[in-house]
Amino acid sequence: MINAKKRKTILLLIPVVVILVGYVLYPSISTIIESFKQNGEFSLRNYTDFFGSKAAANFEALWHSVYISLLSVLLSALIGVPLAYIFNRYDFPGRQLFSNIAIMPIVLPSLVGVMAFMFLYGEAGLVPNAIKDLFNLSDVPFKIGGISGILIVHAYTMYPYFYMTTSSALNNIDPSLEEAAYNLGSSKFKVFWKVTFPLLTPGLVAASLLVFMVSMASFSAPFLLAGGYRVLSLQIYFSKVNGDLEMAATQSVILSLVSISFLLFMRWYQSRKDYRMASKGIGTHRSEVNNPILKSVMVTLGILAMIILLLPHATLLILSLVPEGAWTWQTYPQAFSLENFRLLFDDPNIWDPVRNSLIMTCIACIGVFIFGLITSYTLVKRSFIGKNLLDILVMIPWALPATVVGMNMILAFNKPSVFSFGEILVGTFWILPLAYFIRFIPLVVRSSNAVLEQMDDSLEEAAQNLGAKWFYTFRRIVVPIILPGVLSGTLLAFVQAVGEFPTSVLLYTLDNRPISIEIMNQLRMFNMGQAAAFGMIQVGLIAIVMLISYRFFGVKSENTL
Amino acid sequence: GGDEEASNGAENEGSGDGSNEDLEDKVVVYSPHGKDILSDFEKQFEQEYDVDMEFLDMGSQEILDRVRSEKNNPQADVWWGAPQVNFDQAKEEGLLAEYKPSYADALDEMYHDEDWMWSGTSITPEVILYNSKEISEEEAPKDWDDLLDPKWEDEIVIRYPLASGTMRTIYSSIIYRTYKDTEDPQEGYDWLQKLDENTKEYAANPEIMYNQVAKGVGSLSVWNMPDTVMLAEEKGYPFDYVIPESGTPVLTEGIAMIKDAQNPKAAEAFYEFVNTPEAAKLLAETYYRIPTRDDVEDLPDWITETDINPMDIDWALFQEKSEEWMEYWDNQIKNTEKDKSNEE
Amino acid sequence: MSTVNLSDITKQFGNVTAVKGLDLVINEGEFFTFLGPSGCGKTTTLRMIAGFYFPSIGKVKFNNQDMTSVSPEKRNTGMVFQNYALFPHMTVFENVAFGLKVRKLKKTDVKRRVEDVLKKVRLEPFIDRQVSQLSGGQQQRVALARALVIEPDILLLDEPLSNLDARLRDEMRSEILRLQREYDITTIYVTHDQVEALTMSDRIAVFNLGECHQVGTPTEIYNQPVNDFVAEFIGETNLLPIERHKEEGITFIYNSNDLNKSIYVTNSEQNIASYDGADQLYMSVRPEAVQVDVEPMEGNNVLSGTVELVQFTGESVHTIVKITENVTLKSTELNRGPSTYMKKGAEVYVYLPETQIRIIPAAKGEV
Amino acid sequence: MSTVNLSDITKQFGNVTAVKGLDLVINEGEFFTFLGPSGCGKTTTLRMIAGFYFPSIGKVKFNNQDMTSVSPEKRNTGMVFQNYALFPHMTVFENVAFGLKVRKLKKTDVKRRVEDVLKKVRLEPFIDRQVSQLSGGQQQRVALARALVIEPDILLLDEPLSNLDARLRDEMRSEILRLQREYDITTIYVTHDQVEALTMSDRIAVFNLGECHQVGTPTEIYNQPVNDFVAEFIGETNLLPIERHKEEGITFIYNSNDLNKSIYVTNSEQNIASYDGADQLYMSVRPEAVQVDVEPMEGNNVLSGTVELVQFTGESVHTIVKITENVTLKSTELNRGPSTYMKKGAEVYVYLPETQIRIIPAAKGEV
């Protein structure tokens, strides 16, 4: 006899599996099939080519991708973890403000963001030249570019994942563990290195996963900063440019396989040891720090870091304030005005992209919130066969390069299918919200998983025992308790969806052109200033949304993941 | 296109043959030309015909991706603006429909597809671009071979050729200069090898290249003439150009009909509309585009006064060989270190 | 109010058998306790009654109605979880009202009944507090009120006091008992604290390793354990392996190899548990029955030894006497002031009264 | 091994005073216990000794060396946390070796010493286990081993047994004591379980609301509490407000308004605590001193009442007797089998022996 619990698990699994299969697996399958085709016929040629005749370039690219991704993980961790430590372990005036600023890099629009970096740190950039002029050097002291450029941009834009997971993990660590280590005679550094840091593992693993996958699939940074440096995501692009779509598909498949292997490796790594704190909630005592020198050093470091983190935003602001022609060959901008904003606002439709982005992102976020909640609940609280598979499926939209996701969507939905209710979705308004939805499922599921794992099963049982049916329990008990965590995951998805470019450009229509397209088009017309001005609008929009969600829903960005 | 403009169509005076009753209600245009040009043409087109023009503005490569993905259910009717290499690729994949415009006679055969899968709307001669603040007109290199002079070491910034149709064409042309006689690309490779040695860095997109040249990170580049003129005149960049004496590749930017388009009639109207002599003149005057038609009068000075010596190019051969050549360049010649400056 | 009838219940998790062939009848209005060491299957049994687990074999009946596969929300049991499982995002009122709201009662009814029950558990002043602002004991009472307010047929309590300190525990014990009597609900209580079990229960079931060893009233269990496990688990005892020797009128005589001596035991149901010929036998004497004196004593069952340790626990004083190399006996006396304590090392005589010894077999089925 | 000297320590958190004017000297090798209800400042005091908190006023000295503001890692104390605070990502060996590795001992030395101490706490077979795979009692022993292996001058234990079940607790108590004696370390033990405190300690300090009420040996504290708080907190007691009446030879006579009767108490240090004229006085009689009989008794301090409740706890039987509307007295007898228990409702006589009553003042400074 199937008991009541199994029945409910199956009922839950149905929508989850249907959506994952329909909107994640089904579109991706076309890429897989494509990778096994050569001139329209089934063959393994692409794979033999990948590992054979084109091996030199492909392996170099694969190796570079992995190498860059690993270094990006490392660098992001190096920035994110200490920052999180400083902001969560030391109390000083303005701490709250700074800890909100810490996630601003995520808000930087991708393309103009990278451009801002070049204006800031490139050979002709503000910082190297300012130093050069200040010290009368004959040459600029440093500049970014090539691998170092990619890495710096990656570290800058991806460290917030580490910052967020570390912050929430730090707050969950039982302080008595650290005290025990002090009591046994170890120094501050030792305690951090031997006790605190290892205990952060689950959070670090989650962050590493996200960063690794994003770096593997990252396009703008390697493309803009090191166009000739071979990485797999660029190889895919060039294969496409060369018209070799099958090879592009093959390379995409290989790239996702690498990302998924990393996922499996990380899961294995985490499961090797136990990081669950034996008991929660006791030991709330926190030892008093009284080393004023250390504290002020830490605080100074933290504030300095914040300033550096905000420099690209500042550059963007400057760019948006420099009228055309006033900063072309000149090292420093020559004039400031609101000209760019005026030009932008002259267009009566200027707010359309903003409104479109907002509406579509909201739709996607509502969807991803509900679906993420249910999926994560099913993954964490129910046991069934094929759980691992489902988990991998959830991460696929994150493991594939965004362009590939976009092309998959076109291929899957430019003909009527059951999953599109017999309609053609391509060319309609709905395709973009759907794309955002799919792209950001992994973010919400990951962040919900973390909170759900902390929720005690007996709460649900208590509600059931009091006579509540499953859905009532879910609605009244589970959701309110895990809401803060899930909302911050959704917020992160929101922030990224607003700036999403690679899938947008393939899927947008006249009626739903989002902000990122507008920025890109300004850039294509060489209107750097207006692009930057629009970028500032995006930054402002996101800042407002973050402020509102913090004020009214108590969503703290640190709680994410 | 907005609905507010559709109402303007009521007072349209009818044009050309005035047979716009059989036209569909709208036409969808994919184009990389930018909002300025597109809205300008939208207004004019909608005034003339009772058709709502809708445009999506994106890069040529993205258009190709999109058209390809939408093959089974095309959303676009017309693809306006892309270097001919993109069109050739699309043609090969069977994405385009044949259309022979009414002004076919005014087009040099160099400027249209042999099967009329696309036709040219403007031409872009490639030039040597230099920073006029760093280099005087006399100093500037006069021909392609001058670029190899060791004095330009680390002065050249080049848009990364693999990602750019323009640059691919220039590189292929250089190889083709000798290949057409020897049937062997080696001489061309050697030339590119030397260019690579002088190259300071490869820039990923045009904006970066402009910026690096303008700020003097490098002072030379190869680029197309219309953009160079536009940047110098409109945006205040310190750019000037030299047309290589020995001849330069001239790229054609064209327009094409999408196969199985939903609004073929309106598309034809649009196809015709953007290459009327008036339109071509407008494009030349306001947007720095050199027309393909030979019957356009009163062109601006910068077009009429320059003496372009078009390089003789076998596009079919390019289509066949360019992938191989670029792959060779990518694997054997390109110095990865120079991707973007030396690392610190 | 219901009877609970468990017949031949077995529960397996993979290849772990958590409960084996359990047969139990719990009567209407009874306060019934499951007692046993950690991991013996108490929680598993309770959760099968609540419906969170389903038995692998066997049937669960409430009032002769088969409930074996009914889902938890339809059983009308009230459960108090070990960790209380209060809903952290709700106030005291909302927590308690939850079960009533689910039952779609009218607002005014909900309010009245919640206030009633909160008065009963003496928490009325805290009605609008968030539960996180309550002390452990108060939270426990909220959990109790939440389970009681739905007027369950059966009240289930899983070690509700195990996290509280001794003083609070005492207080809560009487509170729970008072409420159980007041509502007159069939109650099943899980604990591994024997003092708790003995003071509160009408009847107790003693578990070990998934099996129920004995069911009985507290005094039955304490005074007439059926085997060595029960004797040792419930209260402290002195346990010695012995062998049957002979019968002498109303007295049985057993041989202890360890003591190298005969032990005399009154032959009565009180003193001799039922056993088979094949069983290993033990004699069990509670420390409070053991009499220790420095003066020599005459008669059967008198041993001599030296005081090894005197332990003061407040109310009583334990004297541990070493008889031979292998045998030490513990004796408990009420505290009568320091002058009455034995001295460590003193030579003493120990008397084991014939009427206070119990002969029991070794527990069967142990691993 | 060190003495610990706390002089005039006050600790404030904001405007909460957690500890007030504490003076204590803990001798070398002593097993010293802090006892008191929740929130009375025990943990705070212990943490000031370990160096996690710094006193607002006052000095902490080890062996006359001022340690008041020395940081924790330089104090060489070994602390066992209430929740053990074992490093979850390390094995048993790594946990125990941690303190030695920090001290940069040679690998072989580390290994030898860890194995030694694990043998002492009987955990050698588990040396390579992850700590999450150990039971509560085993984890507790790992925590103990980890603190002992660094040979600390002072061992600090913060309610180490409060999460364990009764049986395990018993076992661990003797374990801790055995190890403390073996290593001969000055030990400070925090608990709110009085049985634990009484059975284990050399001396006890009883705290309430941040103040230390009494310091003494277990029997001193239990038999001669200095005030009503100590009497009531340590063990069970019958407490009645009384008034001084008159003196009659070696006997003092007090008046109880509640009983409307005179109470006779032997005049000795044992029976009369020191008090001022202004103090409210109480008489305290331990339940085990109260004698209950159905036969009438003659003499002073005999009261009559009815049995209200008989509570069986295993070892002993509590009889609660109602004397007047306001006064019930509790009496404890050892369990001698069901036939000896009183019946509920029986009319009985209660005798309070003159030598077993203690007269104490009300605690001062209560809020």
Ligand SMILES: Nc1ncnc2c1ncn2[C@@H]1O[C@H](COP(=O)(O)OP(=O)(O)OP(=O)(O)O)[C@@H](O)[C@H]1O
């Ligand atoms: N979900 C489960 N999966 C596998 N084994 C289980 C599960 N639940 C319980 N067990 C096993 O069943 C046995 C009985 O467990 P149960 O929780 O009923 O013990 P308990 O008597 O309540 O113990 P405690 O006093 O520690 O709560 C144990 O060996 C336990 O490991």
Ligand SMILES: Nc1ncnc2c1ncn2[C@@H]1O[C@H](COP(=O)(O)OP(=O)(O)OP(=O)(O)O)[C@@H](O)[C@H]1O
């Ligand atoms: N860090 C702190 N900040 C503010 N108040 C505190 C802090 N630590 C303790 N207190 C307060 O000081 C008082 C004493 O606390 P302490 O932890 O020492 O009690 P305790 O005797 O250990 O109690 P328990 O038995 O519950 O552990 C309490 O009122 C507590 O609320």
Ligand SMILES: [Fe+3]
């Ligand atoms: Fe329009």
Ligand SMILES: [Mg+2]
């Ligand atoms: Mg249990």
Ligand SMILES: [Mg+2]
């Ligand atoms: Mg404490």
